[in-house]
Amino acid sequence: MTDRQNIEMAAANDTKQADIDTEDIEAIKASHVTGSDKAAQLLREAGHTVVVTPEDDKRILRAVDLRILPIILVVYCLQSLDKTSLAYVSIFGLIQDTNLKGQEYSWLGAIVYVAQLIWQPVIAYFLVKFPIGKFIGVMVLLWGATLCCMAAAKDFGGLMATRFLLGTFEASVAPTFVAIVQMWYRRAEQTNRNAAWYSMLGVVNVLGSLLTYGLGHVKSSSLRPYQIVFLFCGAITVAFAFVVIIFLPDSPVSARFLKGDDKLKSIERLRMNQQGISSGQWRWDHCREAALDLKTWLWFCLITAIAIPSGGITTFGPLIVKTFGYDSFQTILFNMPFGAVQFVATLGSAWAATHWKMKSPLIAALCIPPIMGISILMAIPHNADHRAVLLFAYYITSVYPAISPLIYSWSGANTAGDTKRKVTTAVLFIGQSVGNIIGPNLYKTTEAPGYARGLKSNLAMFVLVAVLAGAGAGLIFALNKKHERERVRVGKAAKVEDLSMATDRHLRKEGEAVNQLDAGGVGERAFEDLGDLSNEDFIYVY
Structure with a gap:
């Protein structure tokens, strides 16, 4: 039986594929399944054409x-x-006791x-070479154990040592999650998924706050409230680490929960991302491309x-609220x-970015509330007489976490190649680490209640973020024009539809295969x- 007959029989047996044009199927059949990505190897070994209908796409997305x-x-x-527990316990005697x-x-x-910051380059290498699910599970186990040990620290030296180890093991978390979202989701789906896990900051x-409020009331003759918080949070983390190791798959290529052709379809639905999935090969040419790419340094x-403002406010937020005239427990509440x-702003902005298929204007717009909030915090005296206004300013400032x-x-949607993605993500989180190091040190406990230096620097940074977002949009426009010229040069159409950014409603309306290829081979x-930068088919998103 020929490949064409196989395709036609599959289409006849599944009425959901009836809306897919024969030309789309022929285009997919003609595609080259080459390259060093593990996805290419699996598709090559399958020996048959894989068509992903909008219905398949929706079903697999739900399963993932x-x-x-x-x-x-x-x-x-x-x-x-675990990371922010320091800020909560700061008002329960940690500073005085140690x-x-x-x-x-x-x-x-x-x-x-x-x-x-120190470990990000190593993490990038590990994410390319090691199974992601097992790697992150071990890191979770180690940082939970470290937090438990932190309860035994009695002075600055002990706290510094355990906090350094905590940072070492936690360094892998966010880069791993960015990589997971890139390897499992179409570009149109990535913003909401990244926002979902990041919104846990708001949760x-x-x-x-509730947990610390409750644990702070626990009476113990041998443990201080902050020690109870460290032990409780660490123990939960250690227990959940085993769930991660057992149940988190390493990639779509090795996922056991996807049966039959669904594993192949979970890969093919990502074709138009133009990003690949996982290669397991460290490529120095990707490192060079990342280093020379202006986008890398924009991110x-x-x-x-x-x-910078995030690091400062995360560490000093409860202390700032306490200057409004509240006691320790009121500050927590x-x-x-x-x-x-934070939670509403993060998910709401992600929905808007997905709906409008643009992120740069939203990043700039999200800078406005914190600019207003910090301006008020700088202008109004921090005392009980102005509590309502100060709380309002503090709360509208809390929109800023939606930006990250x-x-x-x-960054993730505009970067392709396994090693380049991991290197770019490492650079991204090195920058975040630099900012988070600078941020807390712009605040001094001796500058309470006004914290003038910290607030002024935060205000300047929000203005800078808005300016950089506009510059980034201009860079993306220039890169898309460059790729259009490259496509024309090799005989392809200048303008092509970016199916990786198509919504589920659009795909069902048009009856298109999610992995359809046009006649030009895009x-x-x-x-x-x-x-x-090496793939003229890649379409950058704003």
Whole structure:
């Protein structure tokens, strides 16, 4: 039986494929399944053409969401809780009991990011070479154990050592999740998924406040409240690490929960991303392309600029609220709406970016509320007489966390090639670590209640982020024009439809195969493990 007969029989047996044009099937059949990506090897070994209908796409997306998202949501929630536990326990005697002086508390907030900065290049290599699911599971186990050990620290030296180890093991989390989203989802789906796991920061600010409030009331003759918080959070993390190791698959290529052709379809539905999935091969030419790519340094500058206020406010947020005239327990409770605003802003902006298929305008727009909020915090005296206005300013400032996942998604959607993706992500998180190191050190406990230097620097950074977002949109426009000229030069159409950004509704309306290739062969190089600058078919998104 010929390949064409196989295709026709498959179409006849599945009425859901009736709307797919014969020309689309022939185009897919004619595609080259070449390259070093593991996806290309699996498709080549399958020996038959794989067509992904909109119905297939929807079914597989649901299966992937149910398996992948719960795990990464819980892990990021635990990581955020563990990392920010320092800010919560700061008002329960940690500073006094461990005799912290001067900038020592600020350095406890910053040392986590020093460790992350140091380890990002190594993490990038590990993400290419090691099975992602097992790797992140082991890291979760180690950081949970470290947090438990942190309860035994009695002074600045002990806290610094355990916080450095905490940062070392947590350094892998966000880069791994960016990689997971890239390898499992179409580009149109990535922004909402990145926002979903990042929104756990908001959940942590709510649940963490409640948890700390409850644990802070626990009476113990041998343990201080902050030690109880460290032990409780660490124990939960250690337990969940085994769930990650057992249930998180390493990639679509090796996923056991996808049966039959669904594994092949989960790969083919990503063809028009033009990004590949996983190669397991470290490529120095990708490193060179990443280093010479202006986009790489745009992402670096953007994430550094937003991380500076993020690092400062994350570490000093509860202390700032306390200057409004609240006691320790009231401070914890009044920090909860900050998390709720974070959560809504993160998911809402992701929905808007997906709907409008643009991230740069939203990044600029999201800078406006924190600019207003910080301006108010700088102008109004921090005392009980102005609580309502100060809380309002603090809460509208809390919109800023929605910016980071948009930058992750903007970077991830505009980078191709396994090694280049991991290297670019490493540069991104090095920038975030730099910002998070600088941020807390712009605040001093001796500058309470106004914290003038920290707030002024944060205001400047939000303005800079808005400017960089506009510059990034201009760069993307220029790169798309360059690729249009390249396509014309090799005999392809200048303008092509980007199916990786097509919505489910559009695909069902048009009856198109999700992995359809046009007559010019756009998409045939998707699994050749090419960098985006080297693939004329790659379409950049705004």
